[in-house]
Amino acid sequence: MKLSIRPLLLATVILLGACATPRSSAPSVPAYPWFPFEWYTAKIKGKEYKAAIFIPIKVRDLQANFAAQFDLGSDATLLYGDALKNYFATRAQLYALLDTTRRGMSDSGIRNYGTTGLPVAFGPTQVARPLFMAGYGDEVPVDSLHTKSQKLVGTIGGDFVVGKVLVIDYPQQRMCVLDSVDAYWQARTSFVTSQVRNNRMHIPLTIEQRTYWVLFDTGSSLFTLTTDEQTWRGIAQPGPPTDTLVVNSWGKPVAYYAAPAQSAVYLGTHQVPPAKAWFTRDQRHLEFMKAAEIEGLTGNALFQNDVIVLDFKRSRFGVVK
Numbered sequence: 001m002k003l004s005i006r007p008l009l010l011a012t013v014i015l016l017g018a019c020a021t022p023r024s025s026a027p028s029v030p031a032y033p034w035f036p037f038e039w040y041t042a043k044i045k046g047k048e049y050k051a052a053i054f055i056p057i058k059v060r061d062l063q064a065n066f067a068a069q070f071d072l073g074s075d076a077t078l079l080y081g082d083a084l085k086n087y088f089a090t091r092a093q094l095y096a097l098l099d100t101t102r103r104g105m106s107d108s109g110i111r112n113y114g115t116t117g118l119p120v121a122f123g124p125t126q127v128a129r130p131l132f133m134a135g136y137g138d139e140v141p142v143d144s145l146h147t148k149s150q151k152l153v154g155t156i157g158g159d160f161v162v163g164k165v166l167v168i169d170y171p172q173q174r175m176c177v178l179d180s181v182d183a184y185w186q187a188r189t190s191f192v193t194s195q196v197r198n199n200r201m202h203i204p205l206t207i208e209q210r211t212y213w214v215l216f217d218t219g220s221s222l223f224t225l226t227t228d229e230q231t232w233r234g235i236a237q238p239g240p241p242t243d244t245l246v247v248n249s250w251g252k253p254v255a256y257y258a259a260p261a262q263s264a265v266y267l268g269t270h271q272v273p274p275a276k277a278w279f280t281r282d283q284r285h286l287e288f289m290k291a292a293e294i295e296g297l298t299g300n301a302l303f304q305n306d307v308i309v310l311d312f313k314r315s316r317f318g319v320v321k
Helices: 081-087 091-095 183-188 229-235 283-292
Strands: 038-044 047-059 066-070 078-080 098-105 111-115 120-122 125-127 131-133 151-156 165-169 174-178 189-193 195-197 200-207 210-216 225-227 243-249 252-260 265-267 276-280 296-298 307-311 316-320
Touching: 047 151, 078 081, 081 091, 081 151, 091 098, 120 151, 183 189, 183 316, 189 200, 189 307, 210 225, 225 229, 229 276
Parallel strands: 066 151, 078 131, 210 296, 225 276
Antiparallel strands: 038 047, 047 066, 047 120, 078 151, 098 111, 111 131, 120 125, 165 174, 165 307, 189 316, 195 200, 200 210, 200 265, 225 296, 243 252, 252 276, 307 316
16 A cells, blocks of 8 residues: 655675685575665654655666655556656557556546556566556656656556565665575575465464454555554553654545554564554545455564565565574
8 A cells, every 4th residue: 555755746795605625614695686675765743754665667668767666555566647648759659558448446546557568677577567547646847857866657566476475675675576485585584374365465463462464565664553443442552642644645645643552563473673553544544454354554664674575475474583
């Protein structure tokens, strides 16, 4: 689920044995196809937050400094129509690359179409047919199309990791996609069984011996755990909310309310950092959680000091020890 803050609309090290004999028995780190990401930071109430993850991307053969928000709360990769339209001489030229027979509507009311000629590439990965969000995004002025400034033109969703394994190395700000969990990651990772539905991963968080199934949503960077108000009252410390944030979600302001969690939060045997529990009364978000059959969402905040392994192939989520 895409959450962003206004005002912006916005080599693998090989461990070698010593030259002298006897040689070191330290194992080599395999070479992985890492690609970088960067944090978008926002200052809220005088404090700086890691508000979103951006990935540098290429769109078709367009020459520009493009980026997309990394959002595993979205089941598909998306391009923003208004952000891209000025890169084409005419509307007809752009729409010739769309499949307008494949059309839909997002839960936030944005019309989308299939595409036939707007592939998105990042690192060694490509999404051949992202969705096109008509009338969405910040228009890039004609005189800024090819400047060095970064242009946010889309969202990277969960379709690029279907049946794959995604490793996110938060400390080194990089990630990679693998066909399966190899011996290197298997030996270093503590896994819990998860659920994969509609290209999204649901993970079990345990609080006071009760398990809550929540969506792992990298588009929800600000919030450690978000749920509905009734569930929140069983997780948060008694009393009224102690904090409020209003954020932009797909072009609409949404209010969130928080208080510290009254007990430690665990993923399997791994205790996550102290968490605030958040809730919203926004009907669209509540309907999304109900339809997805989840009790809440969590994102980058609980794991931003870790390396995590999302095994979409075998439906498990792991934290590297």
